[in-house]
Amino acid sequence: MLAMRVHAAGAPLLADQVAVREPAALQILVRVLACGVCRTDLHIADGELPAIPFPVTPGHEIIGRVERVGTGVSRFRIGDRVGVPWLGETCGVCSYCRRGLENLCDRARFTGYTLEGGYAEYVVADARYCCAVPARYSDTQAAPLLCAGLIGYRAYRAAGDGSLGLYGFGAAAHLLAQVARAAGRNVFAFTRPGDLTAQEFARGLGVTWAGGSDERPPEPLDAAIVFAPVGALVPAALAAVRKGGRVVCAGIHMSDIPAFPYRLLWGERSVCSIANLTRADAAEFMQLAAAVPLDPRVEVFPLRQANEALRKLRDGRLEGAAVLVP
Numbered sequence: 001m002l003a004m005r006v007h008a009a010g011a012p013l014l015a016d017q018v019a020v021r022e023p024a025a026l027q028i029l030v031r032v033l034a035c036g037v038c039r040t041d042l043h044i045a046d047g048e049l050p051a052i053p054f055p056v057t058p059g060h061e062i063i064g065r066v067e068r069v070g071t072g073v074s075r076f077r078i079g080d081r082v083g084v085p086w087l088g089e090t091c092g093v094c095s096y097c098r099r100g101l102e103n104l105c106d107r108a109r110f111t112g113y114t115l116e117g118g119y120a121e122y123v124v125a126d127a128r129y130c131c132a133v134p135a136r137y138s139d140t141q142a143a144p145l146l147c148a149g150l151i152g153y154r155a156y157r158a159a160g161d162g163s164l165g166l167y168g169f170g171a172a173a174h175l176l177a178q179v180a181r182a183a184g185r186n187v188f189a190f191t192r193p194g195d196l197t198a199q200e201f202a203r204g205l206g207v208t209w210a211g212g213s214d215e216r217p218p219e220p221l222d223a224a225i226v227f228a229p230v231g232a233l234v235p236a237a238l239a240a241v242r243k244g245g246r247v248v249c250a251g252i253h254m255s256d257i258p259a260f261p262y263r264l265l266w267g268e269r270s271v272c273s274i275a276n277l278t279r280a281d282a283a284e285f286m287q288l289a290a291a292v293p294l295d296p297r298v299e300v301f302p303l304r305q306a307n308e309a310l311r312k313l314r315d316g317r318l319e320g321a322a323v324l325v326p
């Protein structure tokens with residue numbers, strides 16, 4: 001089968017022919033129908049995450065069809081449509097796993113990073129970590145729900161109630177803006193300074209206000225989520241939230257956060273990060289996505305054009321999410 005793989009940090013992905021694996025007892029073999037392109041894939045390709053042996057097949061927003069099931073799998077049958085998310089394996093026994101924080105498991109393994117990913121025609125995954133996907137979404141529309149949607153949703157929950165600022169209006173923010181609007185919340189979108197196209201895109205999704213990340217919102221915010229991997233946005237977001245407000249960093253990697261005056265944190269403002277997801281997050285978000293009609297905006301690329309999709313993501317030239325189709 002064809003797989004687009006990272007062979008060296010900073011180098012383009014290569015189109016490789018690799019063998020299709022047989023699923024082990026608790027695994028399923030999935031024929032990939034669509035795979036979303038996430039900012040994390042760029043960090044992996046650029047070598048910005050803790051080093052792992054190359055080659056790596058990225059991709060953790062997988063929508064596929066079950067082709068074969070292991071002998072111990074009862075949750076899925078051949079022909080089912082499934083989602084394969086970032087969290088691919090946990091130990092089940094560490095203190096985090098036992099406290100319902102399997103997202104923090106010390107021995108967790110991740111799809112498209114320490115496990116094989118979806119930039120390929122087939123993927124083998126542990127069925128216990130796969131999820132059902134709402135029927136109302138096409139394969140390409142459902143793909144970004146798997147990370148931009150559901151890890152974004154974990155950040156959204158951590159942000160708490162009230163008005164919400166979104167720094168970096170990419171795949172995750174464009175979905176979370178819709179979730180927040182459906183809940184009647186005011187949303188403030190912050191884009192790269194001067195990116196009027198992205199601001200127009202955000203307004204088209206119903207946000208209250210859109211501007212550059214160097215601008216102040218028209219009123220203090222109750223909370224903000226930083227999706228862009230830019231450390232300087234943390235003090236900017238702190239300056240935009242009210243007393244008691246919270247700033248949630250939702251990315252896996254960020255440039256250094258510059259020093260900032262204590263008065264930005266004073267007044268019981270807080271900063272936290274969101275790491276990975278739990279299976280409970282996936283179930284909760286998919287239930288919400290089944291009930292609230294989201295409109296995921298996607299740009300579809302053939303699998304072989306994965307490098308082009310990554311380039312457009314890096315340059316901020318996407319509206320919504322890029323999705324690869326084998």
Ligand SMILES: [Zn+2]
Nearest residue numbers: 038040147148
């Ligand atoms: Zn992701």
Ligand SMILES: [Zn+2]
Nearest residue numbers: 091094097105
């Ligand atoms: Zn664990």
